[in-house]
Amino acid sequence: MSASRTLFDKIWDAHVVDRMGDGTCVLYIDRHLVHEVTSPQAFEGLRLAGRKVRRVDATIAVVDHNIPTEDRRSGINEPESKLQIETLEKNVADFGVPYFPVLDDRQGIVHVIGPEQGISLPGMTIVCGDSHTSTHGAMGALAFGIGTSEVEHVLATQTLLQKPALNMLVRVDGAVGPGVTAKDIILAVIGEIGTAGGNGHVIEYAGEAIRALDMAGRMTVCNMSIEAGARAGLIAPDDVTFEYIKGRPYAPKGDDFAKAVAYWRTLPSDDGAKYDKTVVLDAASIMPQVSWGTSPEAVLPISGVVPDPASEPDEAKRAQMQRMLDYMGLTAGQKLAGTKVDVVFIGSCTNSRIEDLRAAAAVAAGKHVAAGVRALVVPGSGLIKKQAESEGLDKVFLDAGFEWREAGCSMCLGMNPDKLTPGQRCASTSNRNFEGRQGPGGRTHLLSPAMAAAAAVTGVLTDVRELA
Amino acid sequence: MDKFTVLTGAAAPLNMANVDTDKIIPARFLKTIKRTGLGKDLFSNLRYNDDGSEKPDFVLNQPKYRKAEILVAGENFGCGSSREHAPWALLDFGIRCVIAPSFADIFHGNCFKNGILPVVLPAEACEQLMADAALGTNARLTVDLARQVVVRPDGQEIHFEVDAFRKHCLLNGLDDIGLTLEHVAAIDTYEKNEPAWMPVIAGV
Ligand code: SF4
Numbered sequence: 327m328s329a330s331r332t333l334f335d336k337i338w339d340a341h342v343v344d345r346m347g348d349g350t351c352v353l354y355i356d357r358h359l360v361h362e363v364t365s366p367q368a369f370e371g372l373r374l375a376g377r378k379v380r381r382v383d384a385t386i387a388v389v390d391h392n393i394p395t396e397d398r399r400s401g402i403n404e405p406e407s408k409l410q411i412e413t414l415e416k417n418v419a420d421f422g423v424p425y426f427p428v429l430d431d432r433q434g435i436v437h438v439i440g441p442e443q444g445i446s447l448p449g450m451t452i453v454c455g456d457s458h459t460s461t462h463g464a465m466g467a468l469a470f471g472i473g474t475s476e477v478e479h480v481l482a483t484q485t486l487l488q489k490p491a492l493n494m495l496v497r498v499d500g501a502v503g504p505g506v507t508a509k510d511i512i513l514a515v516i517g518e519i520g521t522a523g524g525n526g527h528v529i530e531y532a533g534e535a536i537r538a539l540d541m542a543g544r545m546t547v548c549n550m551s552i553e554a555g556a557r558a559g560l561i562a563p564d565d566v567t568f569e570y571i572k573g574r575p576y577a578p579k580g581d582d583f584a585k586a587v588a589y590w591r592t593l594p595s596d597d598g599a600k601y602d603k604t605v606v607l608d609a610a611s612i613m614p615q616v617s618w619g620t621s622p623e624a625v626l627p628i629s630g631v632v633p634d635p636a637s638e639p640d641e642a643k644r645a646q647m648q649r650m651l652d653y654m655g656l657t658a659g660q661k662l663a664g665t666k667v668d669v670v671f672i673g674s675c676t677n678s679r680i681e682d683l684r685a686a687a688a689v690a691a692g693k694h695v696a697a698g699v700r701a702l703v704v705p706g707s708g709l710i711k712k713q714a715e716s717e718g719l720d721k722v723f724l725d726a727g728f729e730w731r732e733a734g735c736s737m738c739l740g741m742n743p744d745k746l747t748p749g750q751r752c753a754s755t756s757n758r759n760f761e762g763r764q765g766p767g768g769r770t771h772l773l774s775p776a777m778a779a780a781a782a783v784t785g786v787l788t789d790v791r792e793l794a
Numbered sequence: 795m796d797k798f799t800v801l802t803g804a805a806a807p808l809n810m811a812n813v814d815t816d817k818i819i820p821a822r823f824l825k826t827i828k829r830t831g832l833g834k835d836l837f838s839n840l841r842y843n844d845d846g847s848e849k850p851d852f853v854l855n856q857p858k859y860r861k862a863e864i865l866v867a868g869e870n871f872g873c874g875s876s877r878e879h880a881p882w883a884l885l886d887f888g889i890r891c892v893i894a895p896s897f898a899d900i901f902h903g904n905c906f907k908n909g910i911l912p913v914v915l916p917a918e919a920c921e922q923l924m925a926d927a928a929l930g931t932n933a934r935l936t937v938d939l940a941r942q943v944v945v946r947p948d949g950q951e952i953h954f955e956v957d958a959f960r961k962h963c964l965l966n967g968l969d970d971i972g973l974t975l976e977h978v979a980a981i982d983t984y985e986k987n988e989p990a991w992m993p994v995i996a997g998v
Binding site: 343344346348350352354356357363364366367370375377383384385386391392406407409410413424425426444445447455456457459471472473474475476478479482483484485487489521522525526552555557576577578581582583585586589621642643646739740741748758760761762763766 | 809810811812814816817820821822824825826827828829839844868869870873874875876877878881896898899900903904907908957958959970971973974975977978980981984985989990991992993994995996998
């Protein structure tokens with residue numbers, strides 16, 4: 327073991343159960359989050375092999391992807407969604423896995439509820455059959471998405487067979503300007519390093535601008551690590567982290583909390599720790615961002631213009647750019663600001679926390695959703711919804727003409743009733759702008775909650791800083 | 795899991811970079827509770843028109859590629875979500891090997907768990923294979939995992955690298971869970987040594 331280790335190295339070393347000859351490790355998993363979409367075949371596999379869940383007390387299940395975000399009390403209409411949800415309910419009952427039921431306030435998007443409940447803690451290894459598990463890295467944990475075979479593997483053994491990733495440091499120096507948020511930081515990072523820039527690496531985010539973020543902002547940043555191709559993203563735990571965790575339902579209490587904090591304080595990367603790759607951004611140069619294409623790296627400041635494929639020397643890239651513009655219905659040279667939108671979606675595991683809703687409400691307050699625009703606000707969990715209602719945010723949104731929904735993934739992906747129709751243009755606080763992601767033919771522009779609210783009230787992509 | 799030893803078959807050229815998992819299998823098909831049956835929905839948005847009819851231009855709709863067992867693709871194949879439905883859909887269609895200059899990590903790992911071999915080759919080699927694949931059924935490729943070579947229609951061999959452990963599992967069709975359970979004593983010991991402050995999820 328080298329003297330100077332990164333945060334990732336320390337968490338990794340602490341979880342190696344056994345090593346095989348070729349460097350593959352049996353890695354212990356502290357927390358396993360389970361949802362309805364990627365687990366049915368895993369439980370089926372356990373049944374067929376006559377295996378049990380090794381650690382039900384390290385596992386938590388919830389439904390989020392399929393669930394409608396309105397009329398929930400009357401049950402779920404769509405038969406396939408219903409079957410998938412009922413299958414999860416049967417599986418958690420059969421195997422004794424803790425579960426937050428559909429009508430429980432604690433139900434919500436899996437990556438929102440883990441930190442919210444104090445289930446995701448610093449120094450842990452956390453997995454879920456979902457790529458945005460990287461979100462939990464904001465706690466100072468090693469959190470990554472796995473496939474269904476690995477879900478079964480963790481259920482059966484509480485471990486995974488893994489080889490260590492490479493270390494990458496993304497440092498954002500200085501302070502961001504007014505109106506620039508965590509979402510803008512991470513979109514700018516992805517724009518800089520590209521969607522494959524983090525392949526094979528775990529990204530540690532550091533620097534003044536990252537330190538200055540609250541936990542919600544840190545989760546937004548880590549959430550989109552996967553859009554940069556990274557296996558995971560993490561941020562060293564500090565007092566902001568510990569303050570956030572204190573008193574949460576499944577966090578350590580009293581003396582145990584003090585002991586845990588003492589351990590967590592040993593986790594940050596040592597001085598002189600080595601990174602395989604380092605990228606430095608200047609926070610002051612980051613403007614509010616908006617994506618223009620069908621890959622998260624196709625992103626620009628809101629003041630930008632749609633790029634011209636003709637100026638791209640590489641033929642394959644040129645063709646890809648042209649395909650993006652055709653799909654998105656945009657023309658080279660067109661200003662991004664002023665582009666008309668049909669739908670605005672505020673939600674998803676990237677931006678559905680109370681802080682996100684407050685930021686959007688601050689922009690929407692006293693204004694009205696533009697004519698012809700449909701705008702949805704979907705809180706990340708039942709508890710966030712309650713909190714927002716106690717602060718009167720629901721009223722702000724409803725008065726402004728937004729729809730106010732129940733918690734779930736909603737329009738982040740076309741798996742539940744909230745979908746775009748072909749050709750619709752959406753300003754979305756979610757994380758993926760792939761073709762058809764929000765519904766077949768739907769066109770997604772990724773941006774921050776404040777920018778989304780600005781688009782809702784003006785009906786066009788707008789620089790929120792210019793909104794009076 | 796089925797073994798992967800030597801595969802000879804038609805290769806379909808999919809000359810696109812960043813083919814994401816939403817392209818491979820859109821979210822609306824993830825509602826299944828089975829692993830099988832997704833082949834018909836593979837690349838659904840690229841493969842079918844809105845009315846369900848086939849788009850004749852799409853590579854897998856062309857007669858010579860309908861039975862393709864190998865896919866040659868652009869860089870960063872399989873980026874996006876962790877959905878194992880992506881390799882399941884490929885497998886159910888009949889594809890056992892994807893060749894590309896690079897893959898997204900989770901997809902790459904998921905392939906091995908399902909008996910699919912992802913082969914990483916330099917861009918120039920992929921371009922050659924893309925050209926071979928464009929020749930259609932006359933141009934069959936052979937992928938030999940034990941020898942770690944792709945054999946072109948003219949007999950030229952291109953060497954590829956593969957993780958030794960994953961190669962071993964794939965060649966023998968080994969189940970990871972079974973292998974891991976050989977380490978159960980170490981897992982027991984690890985759990986006994988967990989710090990006392992470490993909370994459990996109980997009383998939900
Ligand atoms: S909100 Fe979107 S990205 Fe997040 S878990 Fe749900 S579907 Fe996935």
